[in-house]
Amino acid sequence: MAEQLHGSGNPPEPVLEIDRLARRLGPGFALGPVDLAIEPKQIVCLVGHSGCGKSTLLRLIAGIEQPDSGTLRLDGRELAGSDVFVEPEKRNIGFVFQDYALFPHLTIEQNVMFGLRKWSREAARARAAMLLEMTALSAMADRYPHMLSGGEQQRAALARALAPQPAVVLMDEPFSNLDRDLRERVRHDTIALLRRTGTTAIIVTHDPEEALSTGDRVVLMKAGRIVQSGTGRDLHDRPVDRYAAEFFSTFNRIPGTYRNGRLHTALGAFPCRLDLAEGGQALAFIRPQAVCPCLAEDAFFGAVRARSFRGEIEQLELEVEGLETPLTMRTTQPLQIRDGRLHFQIDPNTVLAFAAS
Numbered sequence: 001m002a003e004q005l006h007g008s009g010n011p012p013e014p015v016l017e018i019d020r021l022a023r024r025l026g027p028g029f030a031l032g033p034v035d036l037a038i039e040p041k042q043i044v045c046l047v048g049h050s051g052c053g054k055s056t057l058l059r060l061i062a063g064i065e066q067p068d069s070g071t072l073r074l075d076g077r078e079l080a081g082s083d084v085f086v087e088p089e090k091r092n093i094g095f096v097f098q099d100y101a102l103f104p105h106l107t108i109e110q111n112v113m114f115g116l117r118k119w120s121r122e123a124a125r126a127r128a129a130m131l132l133e134m135t136a137l138s139a140m141a142d143r144y145p146h147m148l149s150g151g152e153q154q155r156a157a158l159a160r161a162l163a164p165q166p167a168v169v170l171m172d173e174p175f176s177n178l179d180r181d182l183r184e185r186v187r188h189d190t191i192a193l194l195r196r197t198g199t200t201a202i203i204v205t206h207d208p209e210e211a212l213s214t215g216d217r218v219v220l221m222k223a224g225r226i227v228q229s230g231t232g233r234d235l236h237d238r239p240v241d242r243y244a245a246e247f248f249s250t251f252n253r254i255p256g257t258y259r260n261g262r263l264h265t266a267l268g269a270f271p272c273r274l275d276l277a278e279g280g281q282a283l284a285f286i287r288p289q290a291v292c293p294c295l296a297e298d299a300f301f302g303a304v305r306a307r308s309f310r311g312e313i314e315q316l317e318l319e320v321e322g323l324e325t326p327l328t329m330r331t332t333q334p335l336q337i338r339d340g341r342l343h344f345q346i347d348p349n350t351v352l353a354f355a356a357s
């Protein structure tokens, strides 16, 4: 997770400010109201399940879609508001589409130069040459898009988006068309290029791991709204609700009773603060990695019902007295299973608690 570090002073002025932005699409879907402020040079990952409105928000920012209400400002200039609407090509925003959308009848160099039509030919060629160099495409400048691999087309689309020096680049699922190995590499190179050029970027993804590993800031959406926004650490370690928790991790959900600032369960009592009356029902969310092997005789134990070795980690399903469903455990530690039983303890530090309803 790459966290951007700022000095101890105030955060920098946002480059993009979204204020109460809303858009209804047909009878079934409404986006917003959405508020979001994005700092310069930040890489923001918009993440959420299919249909939550990620692309709609991106299209509103790009100007492909017009909001019903709310405002959008870029570098202090209003792009969309009650009586303002700036056309996409006048927004100084770059866009990389999921399918790259390169112009098939133009060479790679011509594609990259497309947004530079107002530049002098000399300056445009120099800028395109620099971006082709940065994306390792110089040798392919005269080829047409169909003569490039998927990864190369993605880089060409990024070079084209970056060419006019946009204030923000928007990328809609830019790595999803690539197979797994290639995706890792292209993602790494893309982020390196965005960092090197100091580009502010919003990347849409539905992949939780991609969001956590890529974004300086992760914005989780659900049903057209922002559920939580923060660093990957914030969202992973301190999710605001069950939805956010389960989006990024898998958990054992252990029922319990809330009393005296603790959630009392069959696996012990965990300190927590819930907006719940004394005696209210809640769930302890226990990560499989927080279930640790333990040799102490008075530790909890369970009957091993399934065991699968997955390379670096081993996953076990344990049947534990007092629990209705098997407890999942993931560990890298050596295991001592005696008579089919394993002793374990729970690391309380990562346990989360949510009201049961």
Ligand SMILES: Nc1ncnc2c1ncn2[C@@H]1O[C@H](COP(=O)(O)OP(=O)(O)OP(=O)(O)O)[C@@H](O)[C@H]1O
Pocket: 025, 026, 029, 048, 049, 050, 051, 052, 053, 054, 055, 056, 057, 206
């Ligand atoms: N032009 C439209 N008219 C009516 N409904 C639409 C229109 N475009 C999108 N929708 C609906 O709006 C919702 C949000 O779509 P959107 O494409 O923004 O979601 P998404 O989070 O990007 O999903 P995915 O990850 O599948 O691309 C969906 O339910 C979709 O069916």
